[in-house]
Amino acid sequence: MATAARPAEPLRISILSLPESGTMAAFGLHEVLGNTATDADALSRPIRPVLVARKRGAFRSSTGLQVTPEADLGCSDADVIIVCDIHLASDETPEGRWPDEIGWVRRHLERGALVCSTCSGAVLLAEAGLLEGVEAASHWSMADLFRERYPGVKFRPERILCDSGHGGRLVTTGGASSWQELALYLIGRFCGAEEAARVARLFLLGDRSHGQLPFASMARPRQHGDAVISKVQAWVVDNYATAIPVSAMVERSGLSERSFKRRFSAATGYAPVEYVQSLRIEEAKQMLETEDVAIEEVSVAVGYEDPTFFRRLFKRRTGVTPGQYRKRTRIRTFPM
Known part of the structure; x- marks a missing residue:
């Protein structure tokens, strides 16, 4: 099978972590995406993931683990951005929580970047008004919040990956481990199916019911x-x-x-x-x-x-x- 010459420029992916986020998606995405086309002889496009937060200083995640971002919201040159999961207590509201992050997401979308969310990260996109009138996936436990606060969003809790509008430039995923699906989707979309399959084998992503x-x-x-x-x-x-x-x-x-x-x-x-x-x-x-x-x-x-x-x-x-x-x-x- 003929393959094109390896592109000189890597795909730049910014992974947005919030104080309300866990670490599984952020760290998992960073490691999996960072292992794309790492071989010097690889022909598929390499990916350069960057962990981004509101400020560069270290902070505690919602699970108590320390997160040390590599960049702050001043970075604006990403080809893809991913909003990680958001954990809110039952008595907490998303209202007014992330004005800086919402502005950052909007600027990237306007500049032509692909904007994604994993699991309950779709709440930030909904709060930004980006999901109005379109289908969106998120964690099933967000159903009540979407129904009450974002009635214009066509919430699809059964979906793992969902095209949420803007000409295929807005993607939402559902479930705590859906970051794995998103990682393979992005690798397949930008680096090719062969590279996505290689990474899936490397990390044992997908159905593991038959072992390794x-x-x-x-x-x-x-x-x-x-x-x-x-x-x-x-x-x-x-x-x-x-x-x-x-x-x-x-x-x-x-x-x-x-x-x-x-x-x-x-x-x-x-x-x-x-x-x-x-x-x-x-x-x-x-x-x-x-x-x-x-x-x-x-x-x-x-x-x-x-x-x-x-x-x-x-x-x-x-x-x-x-x-x-x-x-x-x-x-x-x-x-x-």
Whole structure:
């Protein structure tokens, strides 16, 4: 799959934390987004997250942990801003609480930035009047507040991710852990589905009911100095779908079958058939993550004419069926 040259400029994301916010979303978003395209050879766009607050000084979060922001509201060059969750007691009101933050959010929206909220952070956007007349997601416990204080907002507590207007430049999410969905959405939107899938595997984001196996990638073959085996490895990367690939590899090596298998295993740590299967499954996973082709087409594309065998092999290697893998790894888009 052809990829574009890596953009020189990183995507600038400001994560707004309030004294009424917790730390899970702010710290989690910062770490996950900051691990996007960290490899010097990566082709996807890197992200530069910055933790922002009203003032630069350290403060206590709603959970009592100390937060030390990297920038204050004077920063105005973000491509994306994220308003973190807000915790208010039952006798507290949002009225008049965040005039500086609201002004900061509005300025970014007017300048063309993408404005997002996670969990109950949508309350600040509603208080700013940005959600009037549009659908918005937030934590389900905010239903009464939205009904009473923001009756013009079409509150959607069942949504995880919601396009909340302004031409796709306002996004709200619901639930305490919805920051994970937002992180993958932003990576997918700006850096590509492949990078989002890589980050999801790295941090085990998504459905974990089948354990870690669906997130695992092919272990990198060990470094070695066997030139014959290196030549065969280079060939099979582009020809893994070849019929009877191990026989073709033996032929290209010029060795006897027994000698080839022994040297290949010693050099790479894989038996030849396991190596080919791993390459094929990794390509199948990438197709399932990024393309809308039938499972049978994926099977043939990676070298398996028998889709039933492919499904069995895929499940043995990943712990889930190809269909389950596709469902859990596709990057979430706006529900329509």
